[in-house]
Amino acid sequence: MLPAAGLSIGEAALRLGVSVHTLRYYERDGLLNVPRLPAARETETVQPPDSRHAQRRYGESELSLLRFLLVLRGTGMPMSLIRRYMALVRAGEDTVAERRELLVSHQRAVTAQIAALGENLKAIEQKIVKYDRAGGCAPLPASEGTSCETTGGH
């Protein structure tokens, strides 16, 4: 349960499978805030550094936030909506209803997207089958005889 002071940006990037550029970009773009080092550390040199130039530390909470962020990105939610969602998360528990609404609407979009992809996939597979039938005559596989006319079509 202890935050254990978290990972550096490089480690976090590695673990999440994105670039450090992307992580910084997300923060710059207002998607989330990441705490910085100077708070408490084992050996305390005189001063925590310059306050800018302070290194980010990614704890469990940031990581799980980012994991979900990547889920949203991975389903094509635009940055602007993600920004809104993350702001709601930061704003506390009484934004749950609105967050839910946002996710439900996105869920519908994703479902539709999957359906459309499935349709298109079907069309691609049909074309492949057509090529299989046509290709039995010339190049690759040797199967039993079907008529080998090139009756139009691509």
Add this chain to the structure above:
Amino acid sequence: MLPAAGLSIGEAALRLGVSVHTLRYYERDGLLNVPRLPAARETETVQPPDSRHAQRRYGESELSLLRFLLVLRGTGMPMSLIRRYMALVRAGEDTVAERRELLVSHQRAVTAQIAALGENLKAIEQKIVKYDRAGGCAPLPASEGTSCETTGGH
């Protein structure tokens, strides 16, 4: 079965659900060639126009090519690959094997994409469920009593 001289670019765009800009862009980008008017027409003015400035006519063959092109685009195939595929189509029947290969590889990509989307969708749905359980206490629906602690999490 007769080509009936085909549609204008505006009509084709309307029918395919894209903009005329996009159709011209596809052609400019080498995805396909579209025949032009000046061949044979009812009233022949002295000269068929300037040869540039000649209007495109979209016949069944162009339309079905475009429909499949849109399937490929709709599944995220990049323009460069589509260009290759379309070149193979133009090149004639003995490119069928290579076309097939291209489509099969894309098919795999789309299948993977759908799977990934499904995974992400699951994560989103779980989050929604979590919000449902949390939200029973405060804002929207009134259901029977579950414990209403906010035990961590976004």
Add this chain to the structure above:
DNA sequence: GCTTGACTTCGAGTGCGCTCCAGGGGGTAC
């Protein structure tokens, strides 16, 4: 002290797929 390496900032650059614009053609309607 100097180098190395991972971090910091801000701003500019990239790639993709359109999308739009200026400037012009040409045919039909009034």
Add this chain to the structure above:
DNA sequence: GTACCCCCTGGAGCGCACTCGAAGTCAAGC
């Protein structure tokens, strides 16, 4: 003839999500 509408071209612009570069900071190792 001139208004209208759809068509043409080449090139510029846009939105998105990164991606990279220059210049600087800091801690650790030799």
